[in-house]
Amino acid sequence: MTSAPSPEALDALAGLLGPKGFTTDSDAMAPWLTDWRGKYHGAAAAMLSPATTDEVASVVRLCAENDVALVPQGGNSGMVGGATPDASGNTVLLSTRRMNAIRAIDRNAQTVVAEAGVILEHLHEAVLQEGLRFPLTLGGKGSATIGGLVSTNAGGTQVLRHGTMRALVAGVEAVLPDGSIFDGLAPLKKDNRGYDLRHLLCGAEGTLGIVTAACLRLVPAAAARRTAWIGLESPAIALQLLRRLDAAIGRDLEGFEIIPQSCLDAVLRHIPQTRAPLAKACRWHALVELAGESGDALDAALQAELAAALEAGLIGDVVIAKNDRESEDFWRLRDSISEAERAEGPALQHDISVPVDLMPAFIAENPLRLAAAFPGARALSFGHLGDGNVHHHVQPPADADGRAWLAAHGEAVSRLVYSHVIELGGSISAEHGIGQMKRDILAELDSPARIAALRGIKAGLDPAGLFNPGKLIG
Incomplete structure (x- = not known):
């Protein structure tokens, strides 16, 4: 059982790290005690900023001797509260930001x-x-x-x-x-x-x-890249396009993202200096990027495949970036979705993965399940079609008090989403981790064999529970 650090332990840590590596100043620590989304808030007895691996090892040994738990933190840009300490103030925050060589x-x-x-x-x-x-x-x-x-x-x-x-x-x-x-x-x-x-x-x-x-x-380093913004009708058609491009272009195909018009609209509303790539709105959009040695070869392959897709009726409209600046503008639209959705109001964000071939079915079916169970709930999905990673956001009914609705129904909504994901053989966390946000639902819904193995590994390597308590598996 860990405990709050004693004054003597804090003095020892301060002596070990010096003024650049140790602080208990509340103002200095404040920015690092809340997660990026503002969902989780914690407290810490001190913030430690070692500059070398040896200093980290000395800190860990000292904390182990005094039964003090540590919460490691990098850029504090995580999405599941995995680097935010709890509210007890008994832990110390260990920042690795000074180790930047x-x-x-x-x-x-x-x-x-x-x-x-x-x-x-x-x-x-x-x-x-x-x-x-x-x-x-x-x-x-x-x-x-x-x-x-x-x-x-x-x-x-x-x-x-x-x-x-x-x-x-x-x-x-x-x-x-x-x-x-x-x-x-x-x-x-x-x-x-x-x-x-x-x-x-x-x-x-x-x-x-x-x-x-x-x-x-x-x-x-790729000598050339080509980026295309494509308007199409549905994720199912986007999957057909992905398969065609992958078969024809191979390793030069590096990115394939899908974005609904609603997400693009939110970005255009809330993110300054953005504009729609296509003249007309489409139900769905695909952002495709190729990277390779020869710009001419990329041009020829991309234009030929997109022309064939247009002729086959798979896509409705397309624009290819003329230069790197336009490519960056396209990617800025994609990368700004989370910021824009946050500006739209409260929502539940789900970072999940399913087998690639089942991603269109999940995107089509899950909103229907949500609407049946929670009338008026709105769901939108975007993400990495090429690897089955769906960012699935659920918004409260338009006429509801958003925060109150989420407080009342959020847990049940997420359980419905995650149960559907597991039904399809997927994962409740594709790329953001478990942290504290998904810890309990992981233990509830995932395979008992997996949970037992995770707990056994944790107990074997960290029997005192010193490292990042309350995250991943509790």
């Missing part, structure tokens, strides 16, 4: 070793200077950190071709709950020493270890 870039091996506090956008810029690319990006790239991305097994818009963070992590360095340092940074292609601790720590949400650095796989 890119230790090495290996052009021949196409890898980079980056510390946990490195911001994703900064990593993109650094490896690009070496003619390389880290093929994972997301809307929060300006604040998300490498440690947080590893710990949540982040996804993003390029999973279709390059996989989630777990597929891109070649090695991990982490501090375990006893204060020992696991040095697994070597990017070994073959390593048969039993359980893969690298994969175990990736997606563990800081409950098993504090990731301090990662060795990440890179790809050559």
Whole structure:
């Protein structure tokens, strides 16, 4: 059982980290005690900001000796409250933001070793200077950190071709709950020493270890990219288009997002300096991106396939970005959906995944189930059709007090959504993790075998429950 840190323990932590790495000032801590969505609010006895892996290890050993729990935090851009402490004030917040060095870039091996506090956008810029690319990006790239991305097994818009963070992590360095340092940074292609601790720590949400650095796989910087915004009738037709493009274009197809007109309308209402790519509204839109060595080859392939899709009646309208600026404008529309939806008013956000072939059916059927159970409820979906990841938002009836309606029905609404997902063989968390938001529903709905295994692993590595208590599995 953990306890609040004593004055002596706090003094020892302050002496260990110095004024740059230790604070109990409420104003300094305040921005980091609320999650990005403003849903979860916590308290902490202190905020620790170690600058090295050795300092993290010393902090963990000191906390273990004093039964003090730690909540690791990166960019605080998570969506499920996974990096927010509880309200007791008994824990200490451990920020990795000072650990922001890119230790090495290996052009021949196409890898980079980056510390946990490195911001994703900064990593993109650094490896690009070496003619390389880290093929994972997301809307929060300006604040998300490498440690947080590893710990949540982040996804993003390029999973279709390059996989989630777990597929891109070649090695991990982490501090375990006893204060020992696991040095697994070597990017070994073959390593048969039993359980893969690298994969175990990736997606563990800081409950098993504090990731301090990662060795990440890179790809050559694309010499060219082509981006198209396509108007079409339904997700089912979008899936047909995806299959055609994937068969014809192959590895150069890196992104395939679907967006309903309602989401686009919200972005145009609330996000300054945005405009609709197409002249007329369409029920659905697809955002498609190719990346490769030859711009001419990409042009020829994309134009030929889209012309054939137009002729076959699969799509109604299309525009291809003329340059990188227009490509960025298209992606800004996609990346701004969550911000725009937040401006629209309260809603329940569900980050789920289903088998790709079943994603159109879920998008069509779930709103009908919701409307039958909760008259007037409105549902909209957008997301990564290429990997089956649906961002499924449920809004209260238009004439209801939104917050009151969600307080009364939100839990039952989410249970209906998640039950449908599991019925289809899907997951209640595609890329944002479990955190504290989905912890209880995971335990209720998921496989008892999975839950027992998760709890057994947690108990084995962190028997005192020091790391990120109350997250993932309680």
